[in-house]
Amino acid sequence: MNEKWFRILAIAATCASILMYVSYISQIQMNLSGQKGTPVQPLCAAFNCMLWTTYGLFKKPSKDWPIILANIPGIILGIITFATSF
Template sequence: MRNRIHDFVGSIGATIGLLVFLAYIPQIISNLNGEKGQPWPPLVAAISCLLWVIYGFTAEPKKDYILIVPNVAGVIFGLITFFTSF
């Protein structure tokens, strides 16, 4: 039962994590349309996510994909948002 609760909560957390980083898409579109935003929050988020990805890949006894997947999205969308902010 404990593993089922753990997997359920982890899946909800991963889904919410993906949604958080997908929320960068409107900012990316605005940046590309000339309405530049603050570059630093998405860069810091991308760095944070990168650390969580590394942590998830080095977890023992197996990789923690529930942690890895949303944070890979955070790295990608955070960096895209950062680079389009200039």
């Protein structure tokens, strides 16, 4: 694959990842309204996203911005979903 297709793939994967973690918003709303969900999955997702974000930040020779941007919403929304599930 050439550089153009890798760039398109990176953008598509970043958007798909962000949409996946934005889907936590409905679970957060249900948690806050009394229909509690399990805390395990969002905690694992947040931890996984922290690892991938760290990888992207420290990757050499340059940062991997698609990985970083794709995982930041997972950290934030995973932690919020975890915290509201109790």
